[in-house]
Amino acid sequence: NIVFLNGQFMPISEAKISPMDRGFLFGDGIYEVVPSYKGKLVGFGLHIQRMQDGMNAIGIKLNKSVDDWRDIAQSLIEQNGKGNLGLYFHVSRGADIKRFHAYPDDIEATVFAYAFEIPEATVADKTLVKQFKVASTQDLRWKRCQIKSTSLLGNVMHFQQGHDAGVHETILYNQHNELTEASACNVFIVKNEVVITPPLDNQLLPGITRHMLLDILRKDGTLQVEERVISMNEVRAADELWITSSSKDIAPVVELDGKPVGNGKVGDIWQLAQTLYSANKH
Ligand code: PDD
Numbered sequence: 001n002i003v004f005l006n007g008q009f010m011p012i013s014e015a016k017i018s019p020m021d022r023g024f025l026f027g028d029g030i031y032e033v034v035p036s037y038k039g040k041l042v043g044f045g046l047h048i049q050r051m052q053d054g055m056n057a058i059g060i061k062l063n064k065s066v067d068d069w070r071d072i073a074q075s076l077i078e079q080n081g082k083g084n085l086g087l088y089f090h091v092s093r094g095a096d097i098k099r100f101h102a103y104p105d106d107i108e109a110t111v112f113a114y115a116f117e118i119p120e121a122t123v124a125d126k127t128l129v130k131q132f133k134v135a136s137t138q139d140l141r142w143k144r145c146q147i148k149s150t151s152l153l154g155n156v157m158h159f160q161q162g163h164d165a166g167v168h169e170t171i172l173y174n175q176h177n178e179l180t181e182a183s184a185c186n187v188f189i190v191k192n193e194v195v196i197t198p199p200l201d202n203q204l205l206p207g208i209t210r211h212m213l214l215d216i217l218r219k220d221g222t223l224q225v226e227e228r229v230i231s232m233n234e235v236r237a238a239d240e241l242w243i244t245s246s247s248k249d250i251a252p253v254v255e256l257d258g259k260p261v262g263n264g265k266v267g268d269i270w271q272l273a274q275t276l277y278s279a280n281k282h
Contacts, residue, residue, distance in 0.1 A: 002079040003114040004072050009079065012114065021110055023092025025099055027151030029110075030054035032089040034073065035246045037121050039082040041073060042281055043208040043246070050206065051089060054147050060093055062109045072113050080115040086247055089113045090150060122249035124274035126266040132168045132243060133255040136232065137161055139172035139180045145204050159183040169243055171235070171256070174203060179230040182243050185251070186210040189230060190240035190269045199227045209244040216280045217273065240267035249281075250274045 005015045022028035032051045035042045048066045055062060073087050094107040122129065141154030162170035162183070171182045181187055181204040188197045188210075195217060200206050217225050235241065239262040241253040250273055252266040 001114065002076065003112070004076060005112050006108075006110060009075060015112070017110055017112070018095035020095045020097065020099070021092055022094060022096060023090070023110060023150055026093075026101075027149065027153070028058070029090060029092030029150040030058065030060065030148055031091075031150050032087075032148065033246050034087040034089070035118060036073070036077055036085045036087055036115075038084065039077055041070070041087070043212055044070060044073070046208045046211060047089075047246075050148060050208065051091070054149070055091060057144075057147050058093075058149075059103055060091060060109050062091055062111070064111075076113060076115040084118045084120060085115040086118045087113065087115055092150065118247050121278065122251075122274060124271055124278050126268075126271050129252060129266060129270075129274075131255075131266060132251045132253045133166075134169045134171050134182065134241075134243070134253050135162045135165045135167045135257055136171045136173060136235075139174055139203070141172075143202055145180070146200070146202050146206060148205060155183045167255070169253075171243070173232050173235075177232045179232060179235050180204050181207075185243035185245040185248065187235075188213075188242040188244065188250075189235055189238035190242075190267060191234065191238050193239075193269060194224045194226060195269065195273065196226045196228060196230055196234075198230055207244060207246075209246055209249065212281055213244060213250065213273065213277055216276050219280075220276050222272065222276075223269065238262065240269055242270060242273075250277055 001012045002009050003012050003015050032047045034047045048069050090112040092110045094109050096104050158170045169182045171187050172180045179198055186207040217223050241261045243251045252270045254264055
């Protein structure tokens with residue numbers, strides 16, 4: 001497994017960072033996960049833009065263009081076999097000589113990237129697709145969820161809650177009983193053939209899959225699409241429930257908190273949406 005660290009490619013066993021790295025001490029960093037199918041990157045420009053937005057939000061300065069990142073991605077793909085890979089990019093603020101909360105202004109960011117195998121792209125077939133089960137709980141993370149921060153303990157604890165309950169994901173709602181997202185996915189519901197997802201704000205990550213799916217559905221025009229606040233009552237009464245992420249595309253959820261979603265089967269609107277997504281994602 002060949003990885004990229006601070007300008008060089010090397011075997012993972014040779015990749016070393018300082019324990020004084022603020023990514024390690026404070027979770028002070030930004031990351032991305034970009035899928036690549038048989039050498040073809042999906043949503044690359046959007047992913048890099050989001051990573052840049054995150055670095056701007058937390059004041060990490062790094063001189064890398066989209067093309068620089070693309071070169072790193074392509075090298076990793078070549079050196080790790082051209083199968084289906086997730087590309088992980090990580091920029092932490094860097095290593096300081098002391099542990100002090102304020103941002104130091106004279107250190108260099110740590111840049112790490114590696115590739116890991118991901119499953120085949122999702123096939124838009126109701127009979128073949130993996131059926132997801134989820135639990136729900138109040139979102140107890142922080143109020144800056146639009147930043148794709150490497151401080152993931154809040155997400156990890158919510159994911160673990162679902163894992164302990166024997167389900168695949170945990171969907172989250174705020175103190176007003178409004179849906180936000182899931183611990184590592186965005187969430188959509190379908191009601192009366194309308195596809196609905198929460199609007200972007202500080203309560204959720206602006207998912208690239210979410211963005212591309214909305215774009216593709218609007219361009220196609222067959223389905224009505226809404227970005228608006230969704231109550232948990234609406235989620236529980238939905239005909240279909242989906243979770244989306246770069247590694248899952250659109251994953252159909254058939255069970256929420258032990259109860260069937262809609263008729264408890266993968267829905268027709270999912271089949272249509274995933275068909276359009278598979279054909280048009282880029
Ligand atoms: N997770 N919301 C959260 C909290 C996420 O961590 C993710 C992605 C998403 C979906 O975003 P996108 O469609 O851009 O992948 C939503 C990644 C894959 C991860 O942490 O591994």
